[in-house]
Amino acid sequence: MQDVAARAGVSVKTVSNVLSGYEHVSAKMRTRVMAAVDELSYEINIAARNLRVGRTHVIGLAIPELSQAYFAELADAVIRAAGQRGYTVLIEQTVREDSTEISAVSNMRKHSIDGLIYSPLTLAPADVTQLNVDFPVVVLGERVHGSQADHVTMSNAAATRAATTHVLELGRRRIAVLGVQPDGPVGTAASRLQGYEDALTSYGIEPDPKLFAAASLWHRRNGVEATERLIATGATFDAIVCFNDALALGALRALKHNGLRVPEDVSVVGFDDIEDSSYSTPSLSTISPRRDEIAQEAVALLVERIEGTAPSTAAREVVTGFALIVRESTLVPF
Amino acid sequence: MQDVAARAGVSVKTVSNVLSGYEHVSAKMRTRVMAAVDELSYEINIAARNLRVGRTHVIGLAIPELSQAYFAELADAVIRAAGQRGYTVLIEQTVREDSTEISAVSNMRKHSIDGLIYSPLTLAPADVTQLNVDFPVVVLGERVHGSQADHVTMSNAAATRAATTHVLELGRRRIAVLGVQPDGPVGTAASRLQGYEDALTSYGIEPDPKLFAAASLWHRRNGVEATERLIATGATFDAIVCFNDALALGALRALKHNGLRVPEDVSVVGFDDIEDSSYSTPSLSTISPRRDEIAQEAVALLVERIEGTAPSTAAREVVTGFALIVRESTLVPF
DNA sequence: TTTCAAACTTACATCGATGTAAATTTGTAC
DNA sequence: GTACAAATTTACATCGATGTAAGTTTGAAA
Numbered sequence: 083m084q085d086v087a088a089r090a091g092v093s094v095k096t097v098s099n100v101l102s103g104y105e106h107v108s109a110k111m112r113t114r115v116m117a118a119v120d121e122l123s124y125e126i127n128i129a130a131r132n133l134r135v136g137r138t139h140v141i142g143l144a145i146p147e148l149s150q151a152y153f154a155e156l157a158d159a160v161i162r163a164a165g166q167r168g169y170t171v172l173i174e175q176t177v178r179e180d181s182t183e184i185s186a187v188s189n190m191r192k193h194s195i196d197g198l199i200y201s202p203l204t205l206a207p208a209d210v211t212q213l214n215v216d217f218p219v220v221v222l223g224e225r226v227h228g229s230q231a232d233h234v235t236m237s238n239a240a241a242t243r244a245a246t247t248h249v250l251e252l253g254r255r256r257i258a259v260l261g262v263q264p265d266g267p268v269g270t271a272a273s274r275l276q277g278y279e280d281a282l283t284s285y286g287i288e289p290d291p292k293l294f295a296a297a298s299l300w301h302r303r304n305g306v307e308a309t310e311r312l313i314a315t316g317a318t319f320d321a322i323v324c325f326n327d328a329l330a331l332g333a334l335r336a337l338k339h340n341g342l343r344v345p346e347d348v349s350v351v352g353f354d355d356i357e358d359s360s361y362s363t364p365s366l367s368t369i370s371p372r373r374d375e376i377a378q379e380a381v382a383l384l385v386e387r388i389e390g391t392a393p394s395t396a397a398r399e400v401v402t403g404f405a406l407i408v409r410e411s412t413l414v415p416f
Numbered sequence: 417m418q419d420v421a422a423r424a425g426v427s428v429k430t431v432s433n434v435l436s437g438y439e440h441v442s443a444k445m446r447t448r449v450m451a452a453v454d455e456l457s458y459e460i461n462i463a464a465r466n467l468r469v470g471r472t473h474v475i476g477l478a479i480p481e482l483s484q485a486y487f488a489e490l491a492d493a494v495i496r497a498a499g500q501r502g503y504t505v506l507i508e509q510t511v512r513e514d515s516t517e518i519s520a521v522s523n524m525r526k527h528s529i530d531g532l533i534y535s536p537l538t539l540a541p542a543d544v545t546q547l548n549v550d551f552p553v554v555v556l557g558e559r560v561h562g563s564q565a566d567h568v569t570m571s572n573a574a575a576t577r578a579a580t581t582h583v584l585e586l587g588r589r590r591i592a593v594l595g596v597q598p599d600g601p602v603g604t605a606a607s608r609l610q611g612y613e614d615a616l617t618s619y620g621i622e623p624d625p626k627l628f629a630a631a632s633l634w635h636r637r638n639g640v641e642a643t644e645r646l647i648a649t650g651a652t653f654d655a656i657v658c659f660n661d662a663l664a665l666g667a668l669r670a671l672k673h674n675g676l677r678v679p680e681d682v683s684v685v686g687f688d689d690i691e692d693s694s695y696s697t698p699s700l701s702t703i704s705p706r707r708d709e710i711a712q713e714a715v716a717l718l719v720e721r722i723e724g725t726a727p728s729t730a731a732r733e734v735v736t737g738f739a740l741i742v743r744e745s746t747l748v749p750f
Numbered sequence: 751t752t753t754c755a756a757a758c759t760t761a762c763a764t765c766g767a768t769g770t771a772a773a774t775t776t777g778t779a780c
Numbered sequence: 781g782t783a784c785a786a787a788t789t790t791a792c793a794t795c796g797a798t799g800t801a802a803g804t805t806t807g808a809a810a
Contacts, residue, residue, distance in 0.1 A: 194462045361636045429758085460797075
């Protein structure tokens with residue numbers, strides 16, 4: 083920066099002012115400095131700036147696993163949203179095969195991020211309060227009592243109700259549900275189960291625990307296993323509401339394997355609208371969350387906290403929309 | 417750090433030595449310092465260390481798109497491999513919808529990473545030499561003449577030859593190929609095309625350009641479109657070798673849509689072994705690269721360069737293995 | 751007891767930017 | 781021509797760690 087200042091014939095501070103976008107800099111100075119910057123192909127030292135300013139313009143994104151399509155697509159959306167605001171994203175995977183440590187942020191990086199977007203999966207969002215970090219956190223998922231953090235969530239209950247109502251309208255009445263948490267209702271799974279039960283109830287149907295298929299993880303594998311188990315119990319069903327698309331794709335696989343046709347014998351509906359859902363055989367009806375909207379809102383809330391421009395210190399909750407996408411897996415009426 | 421030193425009754429430098437793992441520190445001192453660290457729940461300031469040391473222990477990973485399953489799974493593997501060596505990964509997406517800029521590393525972050533793992537897709541790896549960065553780079557893909565960078569690659573040609581030979585052994589003879597680059601052979605696509613042609617030739621079959629289905633991008637969408645186009649030309653074929661799984665999954669969809677049965681009428685084989693391939697209908701035969709091996713090798717090479725422990729300055733090339741996974745899409749003999 | 755290396759301390763410069771505050775120049779309106 | 785705000789400069793401290801180099805203590809071997 084010294085060199086640039088010398089070359090442009092201005093002071094070091096002026097160069098700094100130009101590069102950090104200080105308001106009161108004349109256009110003349112700005113061009114002169116930028117010319118010198120170009121000539122010397124100077125690039126500012128981020129580490130020094132970080133040290134001095136105390137900010138890194140990096141935000142963390144804590145997700146269970148990048149290899150799950152939903153989270154990969156979410157990460158993509160968050161990276162783009164953050165990029166628009168001049169922030170870089172550091173991804174932390176919270177489900178790790180190599181250690182028992184499930185801290186959302188490795189201690190090493192605690193002080194190199196300005197804030198965190200935290201997407202817990204089956205974890206109860208109460209864990210958020212245990213994060214114990216000194217930067218702002220935005221949680222993806224419904225707000226829980228006592229949480230100080232901002233939350234961005236979709237209407238899980240309403241969306242699952244819509245999905246369930248959709249198959250009810252097709253005339254299905256024995257509707258299984260896939261993805262129930264075996265250890266009692268928490269977080270996202272609890273809300274989705276609520277939506278499912280509400281829909282049934284409003285059709286005068288009593289939810290039947292025999293049609294609850296548990297899955298602690300929501301991978302394809304678990305969808306296959308849970309569906310096989312459900313079939314093995316001898317329970318009869320004519321539809322499956324799945325708590326995410328991976329489970330649903332696994333279910334499709336297991337149903338076919340057992341000679342059940344989709345959608346003729348069983349309607350299947352998923353949740354997430356990951357890319358695969360459009361291309362599976364049959365293609366999957368699902369709930370499409372507004373991923374970009376979620377990402378934008380989460381980044382916006384977080385950046386407001388980081389930069390101190392949030393209107394109030396009270397925890398906020400943003401609820402994003404969803405859409406029911408009807409594809410082949412629920413196409414044929416009963 | 418001052419406070420910790422005072423609390424432990426040692427000098428600041430000793431604290432620094434303990435925390436940075438300096439060799440000549442007695443166990444007594446180490447425990448004493450660590451106790452003080454715990455009591456004050458002190459955490460070292462990364463920004464200051466970065467500034468002083470000139471390293472960040474962050475490596476960049478430049479991939480086309482995180483939302484593509486292959487790259488998400490690769491990123492996952494790289495993050496784990498890097499984590500084992502004490503490095504954090506910063507992901508850069510090189511295909512961006514929002515700008516024309518396709519620089520592998522945004523200038524802002526150029527100086528906050530110690531090295532880069534670069535996975536070009538359709539780009540010719542020659543672009544690597546234009547990267548013009550002052551840190552080491554490891555390229556995923558075959559080494560090109562003149563490249564100074566280390567390369568980690570799988571045997572693309574051999575793997576595609578194996579895939580093609582597999583369908584030849586089933587008795588298929590009119591074998592289409594999906595994913596050919598429309599603008600001439602470059603990079604990965606070129607190697608895979610070579611392997612396909614080699615396999616045909618060794619069976620005494622002349623490659624037929626009418627069976628070349630071009631796709632500039634390798635998404636499911638392009639697989640559908642290219643397959644539809646291929647069918648529309650009226651060309652007859654009894655197998656499709658696809659340059660990646662997304663294309664293959666798109667092809668499965670298009671074939672079904674056109675009343676062609678897989679594997680009875682057409683054998684389909686993919687490349688990458690992404691998770692979906694096991695769960696599609698029919699499940700997809702494919703080439704499984706050793707993703708973990710690729711990630712481990714790439715990180716190892718890069719870290720050696722960063723830390724100056726590489727045995728020589730000459731560019732190295734590591735070739736990783738692969739496996740042919742046979743599933744339903746190539747199950748029935750002709 | 752002597753000797754020498756390892757362990758540790760001390761003091762200070764340094765990495766490269768930005769904040770502060772006071773001083774000076776420039777520019778515009780009256 | 782004066783007044784005043786904006787633009788700019790200057791000088792320096794500072795963010796929090798680590799490298800250097802010289803000096804002191806400790807401990808084990810000769």
